[in-house]
Amino acid sequence: MSESKRTTGRRDPVFIISLILVITLVVVGFVWPERLDHWTRSAHGAVIEHVGFSYLLAAFAFLVFCVYMAFSRYGTIRLGNDEEKPQYGYFAWFSMLFAAGMGIGLIFWGVAEPLTHLAAPPEYLEAGSGEAAAFAMRQSFFHWGIHPWAIYLVMSLSIAYFSFRRGMPPLISSCFYPLIGDRIYGWPGKAIDILAVFATVFGVATSLGLGALQIGGGLNAVFGLAEGIGLTLTIIAVVTVLYLISSMTGLDKGIQILSKTNVLVALALMTFVLVVGPTSYIFSIFTDTLGQYGTQLISLSLASSPFEGAAWTQDWTIFYWAWWISWSPFVGLFVASISRGRTIREFILGALLVPAGLTFLWFSVFGGAGLHLQLHQGASVAQSALADASGALFEVLAAYPLASVTSLLSIVLLSVFFITSADSATFVIAMMTSRGSFSPPAIKKIGWGLIQSSAAAVLLVSGGLEALQRMAILAALPFMFVMLFMMRGLLKALRYEFRYERPSGLKNRI
């Protein structure tokens, strides 16, 4: 089959099967939410408990792989032609990276995670103690630091290399060409792409649902609007219209402008809290936690806690790792699509260090402000965060000047990150179901946008949203293996390029 036929044919089984699968599961979640909840809870619990350690090993392997790629001779390879310049400037690139990879989650957990760990640490730590506070910050850095980016980068580096340098469609299956050859066009390749669509749609749908709940919480805190299903559904509807408009304008305008604006707003909000909050305390937390994170990176990476704190590790670290892996097809494809023209070294170091650095600052500022309120000012924000994580940010902001302005700004920030995440996810899903076209048809973008928002809304009403999230996370298990093989495929391809296609290589050999 010729390349053109593969990319322009009308009937794409990935699209049709993904669509049927997604609609079927949403219907099941709506009609039998309890059954779906029971089934996914059992499967998810079994996976996390019995193979959870493999997520730790895999994430560490991904990190080692990224470091190796950045500093090996392969680091000089450009993700595009040798003379190509990066498609986006640094600020636009970092902004889009940050918006797609962390964005909404960081706003949600920036305050809530350190406070939750302080209030409910593993059993060997005393809740509310100084030790628990240090643990809370260290784990927050760890969960949101370089590991998620290493996971994303394995995916995005492979896709970027095979699409921009080797001229293949930007699909996950393309990365398997060195391993299985033309079978990527058959069922093995299609199964990988369908799984990616499945994980992305359900991951984004649950993120939309949870994000809408937090925006609702914010609106309640600022304007006193009554929280409830009506408000949440209205938020989903408004945001859906906005992100569909954004997605129609394409990457060059919509997502880029929104992401840049949002990072500026986030920086402004962070600077404000840093200045009006306990500044030196925050810097002290940043310095101390960075030191602990740096020195304990390897032990943290492999801490499966078999003797004590196992349940805590499964509930948090392993849950996060599975979440990042299930989120990686979406972020990986999106990050690949904005990274054309960068060298592997620049790509890895930029995407590994800059967003992680900003994340550390964010956690230090917001987590530090929350910890200061709890530990030194007698507030009980930690228990509130434990009860309702979505309201933690607004509760902390309320303790500082101009609370209504900063809360409103946070709602705007949440909404825009919400829009950029959903917008980029719509773009990526449409791309995956259009045989990897960088200009997927508008109808597919609208269709998938409506499907993921409807899924979020329907399952929020029926109570099946968490079940859906667990299904997205279950997809992480096969994806972990997919990603391990992607590393192998990429290494094979790069070795081939260096051996046989470079002037210094063995040109006379085949």
Next chain:
Amino acid sequence: MIFENVLIPLQLNESSARVAALTDAIELFGTTHAHIVYVSADTGAEISATRQDRLSELSQAVAKSGVRVTTEVSSGSPAVAIPRIARERGADYIAFSWKAKSWVQRTLVGSVTQDVVRLSDVPVFVHKRPIIHSTESHQGPILYATDFHETDTLAIPLLNDAALGPGEVVLLHSGERAPDPVAEGHRSQKVEAELARLASGCPNRSVTTRSVLGSPRRVITAQARRLGARLVVVGKSDNTSRIGSMLGSTAEAVVNQTSMSVLILSPDTRVAT
């Protein structure tokens, strides 16, 4: 002839039958002079009378075939001394009679043959089974694994030589799949063209060509087994990664993993004109 002078290292514990079988094989390469070497681990070139007698006995077994025989006793590490003596005496190749060792034995005790394969820059012939089976009417093919490198200029005239007996020659190339379909198409076309070019250099033989994807060490041993090859000819490649070097070269792997006689050609081999 390319393989006129052979260096045969003996440990003196070989049976006369094994040495005779080795002699039958080297005759097929057109060898006229055999330099037999015994390398003693003891210092000094003196050996016991018993060993001297055994050396003479085995030398006579080689000489029976009409090959001119000279002998030498040396000392030191056999793996270092054998390639050195081969160079100094102008040997065209080194011929070993294979003594099978398990993976554990090879790892713990080592193998002189394997070390010489790695260190020598002259071809090494490892005799395991007769190249021509006098009792069988059908002779298996001779398998030449090529990476289209310098060793082709040495291998092709040898393969074309009728002295190696009747039967087919299989030219095998194994390589990694290119990273994308377009590059793979080019690679595959180039491989086919190169194999056809080499095949045209063997007009006296029925030649078939094969291009198989995969690691050369796995592909060569699997194909040799599948085809029932009677002789495997393989070029010693300098194209081995650092990790690959630790695992041993493709040539070493082929020697260890096949049950057929193997001839390893080196890119540094001088070609007789």
